[in-house]
Amino acid sequence: MLCVSVSLWLSVNAGFAQDVRSRTRPKPQASTSVDESQAVDLTLTLTKASVRPVQTWIRTAGKIDKSLKTITGYVYPPDSGLIQVGQRIRAFPPESKSSMYQARVTRAVPQGGRLLVEATLASSGREQTTNYILEIVVDRGEFLSVPNEAIIEEGDKRVVYLQHHPGMYVPQEIHTGVQGELYTQVLHGLTDGDQVVTFGSFFIDSEYKLKSSGESPAGNEHQHHH
Numbered sequence: 001m002l003c004v005s006v007s008l009w010l011s012v013n014a015g016f017a018q019d020v021r022s023r024t025r026p027k028p029q030a031s032t033s034v035d036e037s038q039a040v041d042l043t044l045t046l047t048k049a050s051v052r053p054v055q056t057w058i059r060t061a062g063k064i065d066k067s068l069k070t071i072t073g074y075v076y077p078p079d080s081g082l083i084q085v086g087q088r089i090r091a092f093p094p095e096s097k098s099s100m101y102q103a104r105v106t107r108a109v110p111q112g113g114r115l116l117v118e119a120t121l122a123s124s125g126r127e128q129t130t131n132y133i134l135e136i137v138v139d140r141g142e143f144l145s146v147p148n149e150a151i152i153e154e155g156d157k158r159v160v161y162l163q164h165h166p167g168m169y170v171p172q173e174i175h176t177g178v179q180g181e182l183y184t185q186v187l188h189g190l191t192d193g194d195q196v197v198t199f200g201s202f203f204i205d206s207e208y209k210l211k212s213s214g215e216s217p218a219g220n221e222h223q224h225h226h
Helices: 014-023 201-212 217-224
Strands: 002-008 040-048 050-064 070-075 088-092 101-111 114-121 131-147 152-154 157-165 168-179 183-188 195-197
Touching: 050 114, 050 168, 050 183, 070 101, 070 131, 088 114, 101 131, 114 131, 131 168
Parallel strands: none
Antiparallel strands: 002 040, 040 195, 050 070, 050 131, 070 114, 088 101, 088 131, 101 114, 131 183, 152 157, 157 168, 157 195, 168 183
């Protein structure tokens, strides 16, 4: 990830606001810029679209047996179709997430429309603790993907802000596939190596929409104070 520090300045000066308004109207390339002429500190994080593992975490509750080694729980459709013996699991008591145990799926048996899952801990569980949360890690494959935080949902569309060049960001509609815990597969709209805004994407989106409407943050600030 690449962190880029930029500055923004929200002025309440009417004359300056009018100048900013004229400079921040939408440009023909349909992009928005972030530069030092605006001045409140903000950190944007850029991440490359790249081929990486995409994982889904399936969560369920279970109870541990007297040996403190085997936890049994149930997973329901459609998630049950993703469970396989050998998958990694993180297990922890609801009252103490810091007590994390590593485990594996050692048994998966269909049972009345649901899937009975047995998880075997790598070490003995916590004394006098019966209930556990299971996070089953399902590897979906390696795909061109971006962090979930980069994606802005607009109705049935999904948009990311693509860095056109340093300080200039362009909204780019993408078509997505598998949505994992941390990353989402990109089917169309980006290529490997494209830089997209992750942390700060909603700020950039707000700037873009304000400029597209002919408004500016400075203009709005002036109106709020008068």
